[in-house]
Amino acid sequence: MTDQQRQWAVESLGRGVFLFRWHPGFYLSCFIVGNRGVTAVDPIDDAAAVGYREAIASVTDLPLTRIIYSHDHRDHICGGAMLRAGFDCEICAHESCRHRLEQRGDTDIPRPTRDLGDGEVIADGGAQIEFRYFGPNHSNSNLLLLLPTDRGRMLVWVDGVEPGVAPYRNLPDTDFGGYLYSLAAVEKLHFELVCGGHTGPDHRRWVTDYHDYLLRLRDATAVAFRAGGGQMLRPNEDGVAMTERVRIEVTQAAADAIADRYGSWRGFAAWAPQTADRILSYLITGN
Numbered sequence: 001m002t003d004q005q006r007q008w009a010v011e012s013l014g015r016g017v018f019l020f021r022w023h024p025g026f027y028l029s030c031f032i033v034g035n036r037g038v039t040a041v042d043p044i045d046d047a048a049a050v051g052y053r054e055a056i057a058s059v060t061d062l063p064l065t066r067i068i069y070s071h072d073h074r075d076h077i078c079g080g081a082m083l084r085a086g087f088d089c090e091i092c093a094h095e096s097c098r099h100r101l102e103q104r105g106d107t108d109i110p111r112p113t114r115d116l117g118d119g120e121v122i123a124d125g126g127a128q129i130e131f132r133y134f135g136p137n138h139s140n141s142n143l144l145l146l147l148p149t150d151r152g153r154m155l156v157w158v159d160g161v162e163p164g165v166a167p168y169r170n171l172p173d174t175d176f177g178g179y180l181y182s183l184a185a186v187e188k189l190h191f192e193l194v195c196g197g198h199t200g201p202d203h204r205r206w207v208t209d210y211h212d213y214l215l216r217l218r219d220a221t222a223v224a225f226r227a228g229g230g231q232m233l234r235p236n237e238d239g240v241a242m243t244e245r246v247r248i249e250v251t252q253a254a255a256d257a258i259a260d261r262y263g264s265w266r267g268f269a270a271w272a273p274q275t276a277d278r279i280l281s282y283l284i285t286g287n
């Protein structure tokens with residue numbers, strides 16, 4: 001099979017850390033090869049998991065011994081049954097991930113068997129995985145990983161920071177205040193590279209860039225909201241129509257205000273107004 005026919009790619013970052021890129025879905029997951037076995041992050045879905053197994057087998061004969069769910073979102077963590085088939089494998093996640101899977105009653109996602117929290121470390125030979133948890137941000141269950149690589153320490157924050165791409169649409173399932181808090185906390189950590197679940201790895205400055213982007217968009221949204229007089233009815237205007245008018249005017253003005261600085265980021269034109277819409281809800285309600 002040629003590389004073009006194959007739907008995945010695998011990349012070594014050194015120190016036993018690899019990236020599995022799943023092309024059809026524009027997803028990536030990292031996996032770590034230790035002395036005793038393989039730890040795989042985020043199985044993505046059944047089709048990806050077939051490619052994921054091939055990718056792991058292309059670099060090691062060691063068995064899969066651990067799956068880590070980065071957070072509870074289905075688009076990253078279906079496929080676990082396929083990925084672990086035939087292996088004796090623990091499944092690790094933050095306890096909030098386990099709770100949400102239980103609440104949702106997802107029957108197609110193997111349940112976590114081990115809770116991981118802030119500051120925990122899993123070491124296997126030269127491979128060492130450090131876990132950080134900063135409370136709700138993108139989901140309330142996002143576990144961040146710190147991994148050694150030949151290019152320096154790499155932070156993995158799936159859907160939290162996706163280098164080169166603007167924050168996604170209306171920040172689905174995101175606690176906006178918690179997101180700002182988490183970005184500030186992450187900026188204080190020691191690492192050189194950052195990787196998401198779709199793009200990366202790239203320079204750590206993307207964490208600061210994301211933080212700045214969201215702060216500037218928050219401020220621009222607040223300015224545009226005040227400039228338009230807030231949520232005020234015009235003569236003979238219906239309340240619902242007013243709300244929608246304000247939303248469109250404010251979110252586009254806010255996006256336009258930061259376009260000079262961030263317009264080159266992929267997705268900016270389509271997503272910045274949607275992100276501003278999410279931020280306007282945060283400004284109005286507190287989240």
Ligand SMILES: [Zn+2]
Pocket residue numbers: 071073138139158159
């Ligand atoms: Zn997500």
